[in-house]
Amino acid sequence: MYNHFFQWWKIALAQEERISIMKIRSVKSSDYYAISPLINEWWGGRQMSDMLPKLFFDHFNNTSFIAEEDGHIIGFLIEFLSQSNSDVAYIHFVGVNPVYRKNHIGKQLYNNFFNVIRENNRKVVRAVTSPVNKVSIAYHTKMGFSIENGDIEIDGVPVVSNYDGPNKDRVLFVKNVD
Numbered sequence: 001m002y003n004h005f006f007q008w009w010k011i012a013l014a015q016e017e018r019i020s021i022m023k024i025r026s027v028k029s030s031d032y033y034a035i036s037p038l039i040n041e042w043w044g045g046r047q048m049s050d051m052l053p054k055l056f057f058d059h060f061n062n063t064s065f066i067a068e069e070d071g072h073i074i075g076f077l078i079e080f081l082s083q084s085n086s087d088v089a090y091i092h093f094v095g096v097n098p099v100y101r102k103n104h105i106g107k108q109l110y111n112n113f114f115n116v117i118r119e120n121n122r123k124v125v126r127a128v129t130s131p132v133n134k135v136s137i138a139y140h141t142k143m144g145f146s147i148e149n150g151d152i153e154i155d156g157v158p159v160v161s162n163y164d165g166p167n168k169d170r171v172l173f174v175k176n177v178d
Contacts, residue, residue, distance in 0.1 A: 022105065024112055027064040027076065032057040034073055035066075035095075042095050052078060052093045063089075065112050067096075067105050074100045077109035081120055089117045089177075091127040110143060117177050127173040131159050137171055145173035 032054045039049040056064065060080040067075035075096040082088040091113065096105045117125055127145065129136040131154040141147065150158035154169065163170035 021069060022074065022108075023068045024065050024108060025068065027057055027061040027066055027078065029054070029057045029061065031066055031073070031076070035076055038073070038097075039095060042098060056080075056092060060092075063113065063116050065109050067109055069100075073097075075105040075109055077106075077113060079113050079125075081117075081122060087123050089113070089120075089122045089125045091125060106139065107143065114177050123176060123178070125175050125177055128163070128170045129173070131155070131157060131169055131171055133171075140173045143175070145175040148172040148174055 035057075036049050036052070036054075039052060040047055056078045060078065063080050064078045065076065066073055076094070077091065078093040079089060079091045082090055091110075094106060094109065114125070117123075125145075127140060129140070131137075134155075137147075137157060147158050148160075150160045150172070152159050152161045152169070157171055159169045159171055161169045163172070
């Protein structure tokens with residue numbers, strides 16, 4: 001039993017040390033070339049890299065963030081302030097290296113963005129995911145997002161059918177940020 005506790009303590013200390021040396025910074029245009037090859041890998045082979053074109057790195061770097069450890073990207077959050085609705089911000093894409101999940105990296109990235117939202121007097125943040133992405137649905141609800149009403153239900157989750165085109169159903173999230 002003592003040995004088991006000692007192993008747990010070593011793991012806990014290693015995780016604490018890992019988080020303490022993590023750095024969060026704004027996205028740069030050149031980050032696209034480092035992140036784009038990681039996307040499909042981090043999503044377990046799902047073809048997702050087309051969902052994040054370079055334009056997000058060129059035009060939304062003041063609202064998007066990278067988490068790094070020793071100069072290596074371990075997470076990112078791509079988001080922007082809505083140009084159409086002055087009260088809304090939108091989270092477009094978030095990713096955390098699977099090795100670093102469960103270390104609150106996503107939460108820290110989101111909190112950085114929530115601070116940007118408050119600084120810009122925005123009150124609402126929105127996000128969208130696919131109904132097959134159960135991890136994203138669970139994560140957003142854990143972060144305090146509500147699922148908006150849909151016109152259909154898939155596995156007990158409200159979904160907006162054809163949101164992104166024919167047969168591209170989506171789960172829509174909303175969160176008030178005070």
